[in-house]
Amino acid sequence: MSVSCVKNLSFQDNSWYHIVDKLLAYADIEINGLRPFDIHVNNPDLFKRVLQYGSLGLGESYMDGWWKCEQLDIFFQRVLRAGLKNKIPQNFKDILRVIVARVTNFQSRKRAWIVGKEHYDIGNHLFSLMLDPFMQYSCGYWHHATNLEQAQKNKLEMICQKLQLRPGISLLDVGCRWVGLAHYAAKYHGAKVHGITISAEQQKFAQKHCESQDINILLQDYRDLNLQFDRIVSVGMFEHAGQKNYHTYFDVIARNLKPDGLFLLQTIGTQKTDMNFDPWIDKYIFPNGRLPSVQHIAKASERYFVMEDWHNFGADYDLTLMAWHERFVRSWPSLQNNYSDRFYRMFVYYLHSCAGAFRSRRIQLWQVLFSPHAVEGTLCIAR
Structure with a gap:
């Protein structure tokens, strides 16, 4: 269909187009x-729907087949x-969502399980086909990698080296997903x-x-942890913690980490410190998820830890998401x-929109290494 045909279509209000x-055009x-x-x-x-409902209208109209790209x-x-x-007038509903987010703890103990049921439990078979053999549902490290499997293996090895793992060391994996990291660290x-995971x-x-390895996986909220570990790692879970729980999160990590231990946090992050979130992602992909900023992490962690490395x-998440998309299709x-078919369009939209966000560098992927009392001497950080 040509542009002239679109202009001649009968609209409820042609001004929307x-x-x-x-x-x-911008x-x-x-x-x-x-x-x-x-x-x-x-x-x-489509035009009226997008202007009235913003991100939610754009994503839902794609799922409904109203447009394609x-x-x-x-x-x-x-x-x-x-x-x-920033050029579209804010919808009242978007403003209301931000206000509600400021006063509501969407990641309370009761609500923390929602994302597990609505996203991570949609099917192990689907994720096994889309992900790499290590079942890593987080950003790979593409330095010297030419495929998804190598990029994810690079990431796993880099994490283990940053944590200085060795035989006999106890490791807590907070939000362990499909235990790829746990399996790698043990093997x-x-x-x-x-x-621990919130996904059944x-x-x-x-x-x-993991029957044959020294790995124990529990269905448990992180706030119920009360043990002691030499090392703690958390990959792709902090995005589900919620801004009202950041101090609680770091308090739990500190409580469960030995005084001479190390903690590695891997999380997607946003450049701005605010309460904004994408309503389409919130509704269809990661319910109640929120991205932290540098300030969020620094402020919540400073009373508990020394930041050893950031x-x-x-940019590697763009490559990871596009590799997932290729395998999914x-x-x-x-x-x-x-x-x-609507689920198919939803998942394609999810993977592509996130890839575009990372490629535009509007969101980031961080690995942050912490210690309780600072490591003596020079800490050699793997890259």
């Missing part, structure tokens, strides 16, 4: 243009680089691993695949009997 067209994106990052509109009500990742990279979100570094499916997977390799024929 012109507003969106003008906004997209990102050099055309409606029904010829380039792979241009959008193609199947329903003219050949290279959705580049579309989002351009939209975010151009700062279009290649001789660690004794205790992991992940615990089942762990119990099945490592940003957020390739595996879809064996998955489609268990999921709807």
Whole structure:
């Protein structure tokens, strides 16, 4: 369909189209243009829906098949680089969400299990096809890597080296997912691993695949931990902790870490310290998730730890997400009997929108290494 055809379509209010067209021009994106990052509109009500409901309207309309884009990742990279979100008048509902987030603890003990049930429990088979053999659902480290498996192995080895793991050391994995890190640390570094997860499916997977190793995985909220470990690691879990619980989180880590221990935190992070969040991601992918800022982490941790190292390799998440997308699409024929076409579009949108966000460098990926009392001498940090 050409641009002229879109202009001639019967709209409820033709001004919606012109507003969106003008906004997209800031990102050099055309409606029904010829380039792979241009959008193609199947329903003219899209423009009103996006302007009324923002991110939620854009994502839901894609899931409903109202529009498509050949290279959705580049579309989002351009939209975010151009700062279009700041050029759209804030919807009252978006403002209300921020206000509610300021006064509500969406990551309370009762609500902490929601993301496990609604996202991580959607199917171990799906994740086993999409992820690498280590089942790493977090950013890989692509330095000297040419494929997803090597990038994830690099990440695992780097974590183990940063934590200075050796045989017999006790390691707590907070939010252990499908125990890829626990398995790696036990097999290649001789660690004794205790992991916790809020996903019943992940615990089942762990119990099945770690029977022969010194690994214990429990279905447990991190706030109930009261043990002592030589090392603690947390990969991709802090995003689910919530800003109202940051001090509690670091208090729990400090309580469970031995005085001469090390703690490594890997988390996605945002550049700005605020309460904003993406309503589409919140509704469909990671319920109640919030991204921390540098200030959030520094302020919440300073009473408990010395920050030994801060490592940003957020650009690598773009490569990781695109590799997941390629594997997800390739595996879809064996998955489609268990999921709807709308689910397929939701997952494609999720992976591409996040890849575009990391490529635009609007969000980051950090590994932060802490010690309770500072390590004596020079600490050699693996890269």
